[in-house]
Amino acid sequence: MRRFSLLIAFFLVSLTAQAQYQPVTDSRLLNPEPGNWLMWRGNYENWGYSPLSKINTSNVSRLVPVWAFSTGVTQGHEAPPIVNGNFMYITAPYNKLYAINARTGQLIWKYERQLPDDVVTCCDVVNRGVALYEDKVYMGTLDAHLIAFDAGTGKIVWDVTVENYKTRHTITSAPVVVKGKVITGVHGGEFGVRGFLAAYDANTGKQLWKTFTTASDASWPGDSWKNGGASTWLTGSYDPRTNTLFWGTSNPSPWMDAARDPSKHDLRWTVSVLGFDPDTGRIKSWFQYSPNDTWDYDGVNEQILITVNNRPTLVSAHRNGYLYNLDRTGGGLRYNNAFKYAYANAYKSIDQNGRPVWNPEHRPDIGKTVNACPSFLGGKNWNPAAYSPQTGLVYIPSNDWCMDIRGAQVQYAAGEAYVGAEFEMNVVPGLNHVGALRAVNPANGRIVWEQKFRAPLWGGVLTTAGGLVFTGSLDDRGFHAFDARTGKKLWSFTTNSGVIGVPMSYEVGGTQYIAVYSGFGGAIPLWAGPVAKLTQNVPMGGVLWVFALK
Amino acid sequence: MHKPQNTVKTRLLKRREALQAGLGACAGLLLGRTLAQANSLVAAGDVLVYASGDKADQPILVNQVGLNKALNAYPMDPSNQMVKKDLKTLIVLVRLDPKTLDANTAKYAANGFVAYSAICTHQGCPINQLGEVGSRKGKLVCTCHGAVYDPTAGAKVLGGQAKRPLALLPLKLQGQNLVAAGGFIGKVGAD
Numbered sequence: 001m002r003r004f005s006l007l008i009a010f011f012l013v014s015l016t017a018q019a020q021y022q023p024v025t026d027s028r029l030l031n032p033e034p035g036n037w038l039m040w041r042g043n044y045e046n047w048g049y050s051p052l053s054k055i056n057t058s059n060v061s062r063l064v065p066v067w068a069f070s071t072g073v074t075q076g077h078e079a080p081p082i083v084n085g086n087f088m089y090i091t092a093p094y095n096k097l098y099a100i101n102a103r104t105g106q107l108i109w110k111y112e113r114q115l116p117d118d119v120v121t122c123c124d125v126v127n128r129g130v131a132l133y134e135d136k137v138y139m140g141t142l143d144a145h146l147i148a149f150d151a152g153t154g155k156i157v158w159d160v161t162v163e164n165y166k167t168r169h170t171i172t173s174a175p176v177v178v179k180g181k182v183i184t185g186v187h188g189g190e191f192g193v194r195g196f197l198a199a200y201d202a203n204t205g206k207q208l209w210k211t212f213t214t215a216s217d218a219s220w221p222g223d224s225w226k227n228g229g230a231s232t233w234l235t236g237s238y239d240p241r242t243n244t245l246f247w248g249t250s251n252p253s254p255w256m257d258a259a260r261d262p263s264k265h266d267l268r269w270t271v272s273v274l275g276f277d278p279d280t281g282r283i284k285s286w287f288q289y290s291p292n293d294t295w296d297y298d299g300v301n302e303q304i305l306i307t308v309n310n311r312p313t314l315v316s317a318h319r320n321g322y323l324y325n326l327d328r329t330g331g332g333l334r335y336n337n338a339f340k341y342a343y344a345n346a347y348k349s350i351d352q353n354g355r356p357v358w359n360p361e362h363r364p365d366i367g368k369t370v371n372a373c374p375s376f377l378g379g380k381n382w383n384p385a386a387y388s389p390q391t392g393l394v395y396i397p398s399n400d401w402c403m404d405i406r407g408a409q410v411q412y413a414a415g416e417a418y419v420g421a422e423f424e425m426n427v428v429p430g431l432n433h434v435g436a437l438r439a440v441n442p443a444n445g446r447i448v449w450e451q452k453f454r455a456p457l458w459g460g461v462l463t464t465a466g467g468l469v470f471t472g473s474l475d476d477r478g479f480h481a482f483d484a485r486t487g488k489k490l491w492s493f494t495t496n497s498g499v500i501g502v503p504m505s506y507e508v509g510g511t512q513y514i515a516v517y518s519g520f521g522g523a524i525p526l527w528a529g530p531v532a533k534l535t536q537n538v539p540m541g542g543v544l545w546v547f548a549l550k
Numbered sequence: 551m552h553k554p555q556n557t558v559k560t561r562l563l564k565r566r567e568a569l570q571a572g573l574g575a576c577a578g579l580l581l582g583r584t585l586a587q588a589n590s591l592v593a594a595g596d597v598l599v600y601a602s603g604d605k606a607d608q609p610i611l612v613n614q615v616g617l618n619k620a621l622n623a624y625p626m627d628p629s630n631q632m633v634k635k636d637l638k639t640l641i642v643l644v645r646l647d648p649k650t651l652d653a654n655t656a657k658y659a660a661n662g663f664v665a666y667s668a669i670c671t672h673q674g675c676p677i678n679q680l681g682e683v684g685s686r687k688g689k690l691v692c693t694c695h696g697a698v699y700d701p702t703a704g705a706k707v708l709g710g711q712a713k714r715p716l717a718l719l720p721l722k723l724q725g726q727n728l729v730a731a732g733g734f735i736g737k738v739g740a741d
Contacts, residue, residue, distance in 0.1 A: 422681065422686075525711055526696055
């Protein structure tokens with residue numbers, strides 16, 4: 001009898017949980033409620049902006065942790081929580097997924113993927129979050145699967161193979177759902193994958209389209225586009241007005257190759273942003289940031305869709321240290337201008353068409369060692385900048401750093417590294433910082449304010465209608481709030497580890513919360529060489545921190 | 551997550567093939583890690599042979615290796631000519647100026663040759679090269695995740711995420727051949 005009662009109780013709890021779950025419709029994705037955070041950057045436009053304002057410049061000093069959640073994992077924690085009502089979904093490294101009561105912090109369900117032992121990634125076993133649609137939660141995995149879960153119970157509804165993980169295709173970032181299609185990119189540009197974007201039916205998991213992102217054309221020597229990289233490993237943005245999905249592509253594979261002739265091999269569409277028709281997958285527009293790239297100036301950094309000078313504009317803080325403005329009228333991509341936001345010397349300039357004018361002293365080649373800035377980890381990497389419609393500014397978690405780099409000829413072998421470079425990072429001589437949170441006017445590139453950090457910045461940025469900017473840091477384990485207009489630091493909290501998570505905000509039961517992962521890892525400890533010593537004493541281990549006003 | 555040992559071997563054979571093609575080793579974060587503890591399969595008297603290339607399985611002769619060069623080797627049991635091809639036996643051999651070796655490393659070196667387990671102690675990737683860029687120049691580097699070891703000082707860790715040195719293999723000369731003077735000293739592979 002007691003067992004029967006328990007079963008009934010569990011059933012009722014499940015039913016209650018189910019009943020509380022509000023399906024995520026197209027309409028809600030187009031206009032997310034201020035209290036929810038339904039996707040990677042809060043909206044399709046990749047703003048990283050919360051319209052909530054109960055926590056604001058006048059009271060943020062009273063922000064305190066109200067609950068925390070430890071994952072027990074000591075790799076990099078880079079995901080934002082995704083919140084729909086009482087339900088919070090947060091991923092941890094190795095494709096662990098937790099559904100948590102957003103108000104109390106109590107676990108509702110969890111999924112911990114049993115990954116094959118021979119999965120290989122270049123840059124830590126991270127995951128950057130989930131997507132929501134109707135009554136399901138979607139996660140891409142390190143073994144290149146896409147999985148749909150019942151949002152209320154965690155039951156797997158479908159699980160499809162996107163690509164073969166043995167060729168080092170992996171998925172590390174959140175999908176986007178557009179009109180019932182779950183759209184995901186892939187990672188693997190250091191292993192000679194051929195990048196692509198693919199869409200799946202949200203209900204069934206059936207693949208609806210797949211579009212490769214290297215062009216099979218004469219911009220490549222021979223058929224090297226077949227293993228040419230252009231992976232699509234960070235989540236794109238969507239412009240519903242023109243029905244255009246903007247998505248960035250990675251470095252070419254390998255980074256350098258003696259067969260390439262810079263005068264004719266642009267290596268399309270590596271290091272680019274592409275405009276896709278999400279209904280068909282057709283590429284309808286493109287802009288290539290770095291034709292024939294040799295610096296690993298990967299082009300996946302987020303595209304922020306805003307209006308600049310009354311023009312629909314795509315703004316992106318690129319790896320090369322320039323903030324680009326691209327006109328996206330009608331779903332096209334046309335270069336407007338670009339402004340330096342980080343220390344950079346690889347280019348002499350950028351011409352009127354947006355094509356870089358290389359500085360030969362700082363352009364590496366096979367057997368040619370140079371020092372170049374920014375480093376291959378970029379003036380900004382995956383960790384997203386944010387936009388505030390209150391100030392019109394873009395807040396960029398930037399890094400000023402350089403690298404010694406030299407090309408080394410390689411041959412493709414499936415599953416093996418296909419990098420073609422040796423490198424070592426270094427600080428900029430004379431500077432006593434690497435990280436700098438910069439508030440930049442996208443119309444003219446003016447840096448309105450900046451806050452410098454001794455160690456690199458590797459966490460995302462959140463802006464709020466409370467006039468606040470949040471981001472985390474590494475060497476001091478800090479999570480900080482700044483005045484969006486002045487840059488004055490208003491609040492700070494010392495967490496368990498270095499903060500490389502993506503902060504977000506939500507509201508449940510009338511209370512506004514700020515949430516962020518602290519859990520150092522990711523690419524810096526692996527690849528930053530001497531610069532990583534700035535973070536060598538940062539403790540490891542992931543904890544989700546949730547804050548509210550005292 | 552444990553994997554069958556044969557899976558590991560199969561995968562690492564692929565890596566060896568890659569080495570034969572002259573590639574850098576893997577650049578990857580391996581999820582599973584099952585390298586057994588030292589229990590070295592290398593024994594005193596084993597002859598070092600090329601692990602890859604045109605001379606694969608042939609003894610490495612002293613005059614074939616240039617100064618400041620690194621290459622992968624396997625031990626061969628001279629009694630039956632069997633090459634011990636196993637992940638745990640993959641060796642990185644380096645030829646250095648004997649004057650650059652510290653006293654302890656010099657004890658186990660032969661004519662400037664030093665040998666270590668090639669298996670990075672961070673994530674178990676094979677090491678086969680000396681760096682050429684910046685402070686990595688002349689150091690043993692793991693192309694997987696950037697661990698750097700000092701070949702002149704017992705492969706102590708200079709950079710990256712590795713926490714302990716590579717296991718050291720004592721060497722001696724036997725004519726033109728390089729021969730193990732004992733088993734590995736230290737733990738082979740990653741934790």
